[in-house]
Amino acid sequence: MKTLMTAIIVFVTFANCFSQPATTQDIIINPFWDFYAENRLSAINAGKGYTGVASINDISGASLNPASIVLLEKMQVTGSYDFKSRISNWLNMDQNDVKQNHPEMSVGIGYKFGNNLFTGITYTNDYSFKIEMSPIHYFNQYGQPMGSYVPYEKYTTHTLSIPVAFRTRKFRAGVSLSAVNYNGFNNLNSEPRLGEGNNTVSFWKFVPTLGVQVTPFEEFSFGATYSPPYQQRVRWSNSTVPEEQIAPVYYPAKVNVGTELRLLNKKLLIDLDYRFANTSRTYMFRDRHDLNFGVQYELEPELTVRGGAFTLLDYRTNDNGANISDPIGSYNQYFLTLGATYKYRALSVSLSYISSTVFTKPDVSTSRIAASLTWDICSCLLYGN
Numbered sequence: 001m002k003t004l005m006t007a008i009i010v011f012v013t014f015a016n017c018f019s020q021p022a023t024t025q026d027i028i029i030n031p032f033w034d035f036y037a038e039n040r041l042s043a044i045n046a047g048k049g050y051t052g053v054a055s056i057n058d059i060s061g062a063s064l065n066p067a068s069i070v071l072l073e074k075m076q077v078t079g080s081y082d083f084k085s086r087i088s089n090w091l092n093m094d095q096n097d098v099k100q101n102h103p104e105m106s107v108g109i110g111y112k113f114g115n116n117l118f119t120g121i122t123y124t125n126d127y128s129f130k131i132e133m134s135p136i137h138y139f140n141q142y143g144q145p146m147g148s149y150v151p152y153e154k155y156t157t158h159t160l161s162i163p164v165a166f167r168t169r170k171f172r173a174g175v176s177l178s179a180v181n182y183n184g185f186n187n188l189n190s191e192p193r194l195g196e197g198n199n200t201v202s203f204w205k206f207v208p209t210l211g212v213q214v215t216p217f218e219e220f221s222f223g224a225t226y227s228p229p230y231q232q233r234v235r236w237s238n239s240t241v242p243e244e245q246i247a248p249v250y251y252p253a254k255v256n257v258g259t260e261l262r263l264l265n266k267k268l269l270i271d272l273d274y275r276f277a278n279t280s281r282t283y284m285f286r287d288r289h290d291l292n293f294g295v296q297y298e299l300e301p302e303l304t305v306r307g308g309a310f311t312l313l314d315y316r317t318n319d320n321g322a323n324i325s326d327p328i329g330s331y332n333q334y335f336l337t338l339g340a341t342y343k344y345r346a347l348s349v350s351l352s353y354i355s356s357t358v359f360t361k362p363d364v365s366t367s368r369i370a371a372s373l374t375w376d377i378c379s380c381l382l383y384g385n
Helices: 002-018 031-037 043-047 379-383
Strands: 075-084 097-099 105-113 117-124 128-132 136-139 145-149 152-167 171-186 199-217 220-227 230-232 249-251 254-263 268-277 288-300 303-312 333-344 347-355 367-377
Touching (some): 031 128, 043 288, 043 333, 043 347, 199 230
Antiparallel strands (some): 075 105, 075 367, 097 128, 105 117, 128 152, 199 220, 220 254, 230 249, 333 347
């Protein structure tokens, strides 16, 4: 019974924190965790405040705006990996850590048809995290100790996308067709004397993203993207709740708009993006409004440096009947970003550092390091011309 009581206490703690019981909206597969779970895998864009809606991007920036893809050579191969710090003793509970769930990566292949049509395929872990809790000790029917294990819950998304971009001199349009696989796992067990559990959930969603860019003159461009909302009834493998009694988890519509100013013969780029998500579809959230600012400067043809800042404001609310325990506003994060790219012939290496601990130290502050490698493959290598 001690195992059962411990597991119940763990679940009640998280359910009270989110104000969403497990019989309604899922407490793990949920946009609540985006304050940590959202990954920023393009080191190029992350270094300049995670901007790029109005930029010219390679295949790694297709997720920011599918219309922004421009390849210099016939084909491009890119890969990124992200490392982020943990949140220790979350909710002031010892041994209750929110941490990285590996892998946290992206890979992509881009292809150019002529000078105006670009496409490719990408794989990314857009969201992922893991919660580790205090050890659970389990006993036999006589109260004798049988063993212990560290309970944890985790989830990650696997996204396959096909972006397509078409450009004219002053206008670009693009679409990205994405298949997103949500995967969750926990090892909690409500049955005494059985030790660790093995509970899983997995489902697919198909999400399009539409994007445009307008360049009225060479020194300025404007971009915008839209992704529609969707919902899902999340059912774990060990669930005994009838599906019709499980309230759906709502995933918001997203609108991103951005501008880019190009100065000093296009060596200096200044980007400003605005991001909106209608997370208020869920009673415990308000809509998200965030700003991203970035600067990029080409020091040499081989070396580019970047810097920026962006917000990730607390989107929780008690206004609609929720009863969130930790203070609203304590999840506000203000990120500082730094980055650079070194290019040697057709190979580029990019690094970025982002941290929400420089300006303030919120309850959920994190630091991250991302690295990207890009190879532009010319036609001569593909066809021997």
